[in-house]
Amino acid sequence: MSGHDESILSPSGEAHPTGALTGLATGAGAALLASAPTASALVPAGVRGAGASIPSSPTAAASPTPGAMQLFTDPALNFAALLALGGAGFGSSEVGEVLTAVNAINAAGADQQTFTAEFRRWGDRLTATATRHPQTRRFRSLRAAQYYDQALFFVLGSDTPGDEEELYLAGRSSWDTFARLCTPAAITDRVRYEGGTSLPVWFFRPDASGRARPTVILTNGSDGQNVDMWTYGVSAALARGWNALVYDGPGQGQLLFVDQVVFTPRWERVVSPLVDWLERRRDVDERRIALTGLSMGGDLAPRAAAFERRIAALVAMPGVLSPWLGFPPELRSIVTPDKAETNRIWNEEVVPELSQEEAGAIKKRVEPFSIPAMLAARQGRIFTDFWTPAQRIMALDIARVVGRIKCPTLVLDYDDEQFYPGQPRAFYELLRAPKDYELLTAATGAQLHCSPMAPQQHCEVVFDWLEDTLGRGRRP
Numbered sequence: 420m421s422g423h424d425e426s427i428l429s430p431s432g433e434a435h436p437t438g439a440l441t442g443l444a445t446g447a448g449a450a451l452l453a454s455a456p457t458a459s460a461l462v463p464a465g466v467r468g469a470g471a472s473i474p475s476s477p478t479a480a481a482s483p484t485p486g487a488m489q490l491f492t493d494p495a496l497n498f499a500a501l502l503a504l505g506g507a508g509f510g511s512s513e514v515g516e517v518l519t520a521v522n523a524i525n526a527a528g529a530d531q532q533t534f535t536a537e538f539r540r541w542g543d544r545l546t547a548t549a550t551r552h553p554q555t556r557r558f559r560s561l562r563a564a565q566y567y568d569q570a571l572f573f574v575l576g577s578d579t580p581g582d583e584e585e586l587y588l589a590g591r592s593s594w595d596t597f598a599r600l601c602t603p604a605a606i607t608d609r610v611r612y613e614g615g616t617s618l619p620v621w622f623f624r625p626d627a628s629g630r631a632r633p634t635v636i637l638t639n640g641s642d643g644q645n646v647d648m649w650t651y652g653v654s655a656a657l658a659r660g661w662n663a664l665v666y667d668g669p670g671q672g673q674l675l676f677v678d679q680v681v682f683t684p685r686w687e688r689v690v691s692p693l694v695d696w697l698e699r700r701r702d703v704d705e706r707r708i709a710l711t712g713l714s715m716g717g718d719l720a721p722r723a724a725a726f727e728r729r730i731a732a733l734v735a736m737p738g739v740l741s742p743w744l745g746f747p748p749e750l751r752s753i754v755t756p757d758k759a760e761t762n763r764i765w766n767e768e769v770v771p772e773l774s775q776e777e778a779g780a781i782k783k784r785v786e787p788f789s790i791p792a793m794l795a796a797r798q799g800r801i802f803t804d805f806w807t808p809a810q811r812i813m814a815l816d817i818a819r820v821v822g823r824i825k826c827p828t829l830v831l832d833y834d835d836e837q838f839y840p841g842q843p844r845a846f847y848e849l850l851r852a853p854k855d856y857e858l859l860t861a862a863t864g865a866q867l868h869c870s871p872m873a874p875q876q877h878c879e880v881v882f883d884w885l886e887d888t889l890g891r892g893r894r895p
Contacts, residue, residue, distance in 0.1 A: 483835035483866055490521045491529050495780065502871040503569050509654045509874065510558050511565045511646050516541060531576035531779050539586065542567040546593060557600035564593040564646040572642060575796045576779020583797050587676040594645045603627040610696050613688060616680055619673050621665040624702060625657050632892045633707035634662040636693055639671055640714025641787050651713050655878035660892030662703060666693060670787035679790045684814040690723035707731050707889045711881065714869055715742050718815055725823040732888045734881050736869060737839055738830040738846030741816040745838045758806040765805040788812055821849040829884045832858045834866040855884060
């Protein structure tokens with residue numbers, strides 16, 4: 420896209436400045452497209468949107484990633500690298516490995532291609548290194564899963580988009596190896612879903628004693644992988660004597676990249692079979708099953724909790740009412756009730772103006788909602804039907820059902836939340852259940868969507884609240 424102040428017109432004559440679409444590229448692990456076009460625009464004067472406003476903390480920096488936090492000038496690549504770096508506290512990355520990769524990417528000219536290639540090399544290097552020591556192999560596999568995840572996120576914007584499924588399977592293999600080498604080994608299974616589909620699950624326990632324990636079901640977002648669930652919940656749960664269940668739902672992991680099943684707005688139909696599965700286990704305290712949702716999971720998990728009454732506590736990280744509002748308003752405005760006209764505008768007036776980076780970003784954002792879009796992207800093409808996935812994304816709006824949630828709920832928010840500004844507070848205000856709100860701030864390095872640089876702080880807040888709400892698990 421050229422970036423100058425051109426406009427496209429809707430059928431109603433409303434102007435849509437295509438220049439404002441510049442910078443659609445966003446960060447790894449984020450739910451959907453950011454509305455801000457540049458790095459500096461990612462810093463709001465206050466947290467805005469979704470009908471509510473709260474001020475950012477007074478210590479929030481002028482830039483969301485000042486000084487040493489600026490690993491790349493591109494905010495998308497920088498967010499991804501910070502996310503990888505933050506995992507070091509839980510063993511899902513190594514500081515030296517990530518920074519060495521960052522240096523190599525910058526030296527080669529930082530873009531989606533060099534980022535993908537370099538992190539893929541790190542994943543390959545760790546999986547190819549032979550060792551007879553199980554603990555070393557275990558954590559090398561976890562780090563490899565992280566690095567493959569980073570490569571996977573940007574592969575559709577690289578020179579090898581057709582490698583997407585292969586990259587997913589490489590990361591999945593590393594994750595499976597890690598889970599198998601845990602002590603005790605994670606229990607794996609397939610939980611029956613709808614239409615002959617099944618959900619892969621990984622059940623982690625502090626020990627094999629069989630004692631009934633509180634259990635947390637960890638829900639990922641629109642583009643996270645299982646390694647993120649280790650960083651944002653499994654490790655912390657085990658340390659506190661809790662069980663943790665990780666799963667792939669529709670539009671995620673195995674179901675997206677291999678089975679080709681897109682997101683559903685009826686997430687209770689995903690979570691209820693998982694609760695059924697847990698209730699059949701004697702090492703699960705069925706009265707203390709909690710549910711968390713990370714990134715866009717902050718929309719999915721609350722939807723499930725609104726209808727699945729066996730959930731005893733809910734954490735939205737952050738609270739999300741409408742993933743569709745995470746797209747730039749200029750892009751949202753081209754969607755009309757007329758499918759043909761919407762797609763004409765998309766194909767004739769928007770797509771020709773997209774830069775390679777923007778095209779790669781929007782391919783990534785849309786693929787969990789459209790298999791034709793995913794398959795086209797793997798062939799290096801951009802999808803032609805924007806209207807259909809847009810309807811699926813809009814269907815995820817949960818504003819009307821949040822009031823149905825009955826269980827105690829914690830809503831997280833973040834300084835400089837770049838994808839859903841204002842939505843966590845609006846979500847909190849709609850709740851009628853016992854509720855708490857927590858803002859993670861730049862003063863402690865916990866700013867940005869999901870606190871990529873501070874997952875340990877993130878887990879402290881979440882699991883302190885869960886312990887206070889549902890009680891402690893027995894220590895291993």
